[in-house]
Amino acid sequence: MAATNQCRLAKRTAHDDLVRRALRSLERRARRPGVLLNKPSVVADWFRLRLAEREHEVFAAAWLDQHHRLIAFEELFRGTINGAPVPVREVVKSALRHNAAAALFAHNHPSGGNWPSSADVAITREISKALSLIDVVTLDHFVVTATDPPASVSAVAPDALQCFSIDHLIRAPEKRVAPGKPKSKRRETLAAKSPLPQSTG
Known part of the structure; x- marks a missing residue:
């Protein structure tokens, strides 16, 4: 029983680590601006x-x-x-x-x-x-x-x-807009x- 719980805990930890790495990767990509197409x-x-x-x-x-x-x-x-x-x-x-x-x-x-x-x-x-x-x-x-x-x-x-x-x-x-002119x-x-x-x- 203890071995089974340890196995589940290890799998959950590995899964959480994978999710954290994926989130960090997404955050880095989100902060990285794409090519500027303005000309x-x-x-x-x-x-x-x-x-x-x-x-x-x-x-x-x-x-x-x-x-x-x-x-x-x-x-x-x-x-x-x-x-x-x-x-x-x-x-x-x-x-x-x-x-x-x-x-x-x-x-x-x-x-x-x-x-x-x-x-x-x-x-x-x-x-x-x-x-x-x-x-x-x-x-x-x-x-x-x-x-x-x-x-x-x-x-x-x-x-x-x-x-x-x-x-x-x-x-x-x-x-230019003249002063007072909306x-x-x-x-x-x-x-x-x-x-x-x-x-x-």
């Missing part, structure tokens, strides 16, 4: 490295925190040489699963041609609208090829996004949803 050129190159050489079309997301640091890169859908279906509901579920505050999207054109199509603009608009309902900001959507620089959907159709593009978030100077509700809403990236240094 259009960095984002474009980052997506190109991951998608340009794919033989089939892939639609991918970079889920970001409120400072635009990477939480996760996820290949959401794969398609044939002619396209990849993009169910918006699954995109929203993924955003919730990763507890994202913002998102960047990209897909590749294996056959070449980096100019966003009308279908690319339409799906960007649909996803951006859906994500805005759960307070996730869509920053941009890039089209990637192996031979051409990635192209931004927001550059072709700025109205496809429910907020400013990542380029505007970084580079647009803030307009800010517009729209500007306050955008500022609340799309905080400027902050340096971790």
Whole structure:
């Protein structure tokens, strides 16, 4: 009986040690910031490295925190040489699963041609609208090829996004408000949803 109890105690202790090590590992990972994706050129190159050489079309997301640091890169859908279906509901579920505050999207054109199509603009608009309902900001959507620089959907159709593009978030100077003049509700809403990236240094 005593030997059995000692065996159970040893197993419980080993299990507790394993749980403690796992928790410490998770805490270290949680404190470690991901790559900062706050510049259009960095984002474009980052997506190109991951998608340009794919033989089939892939639609991918970079889920970001409120400072635009990477939480996760996820290949959401794969398609044939002619396209990849993009169910918006699954995109929203993924955003919730990763507890994202913002998102960047990209897909590749294996056959070449980096100019966003009308279908690319339409799906960007649909996803951006859906994500805005759960307070996730869509920053941009890039089209990637192996031979051409990635192209931004927001550059072709700025109205496809429910907020400013990542380029505007970084580079647009803030307009000064005259003393005593209240800010517009729209500007306050955008500022609340799309905080400027902050340096971790």
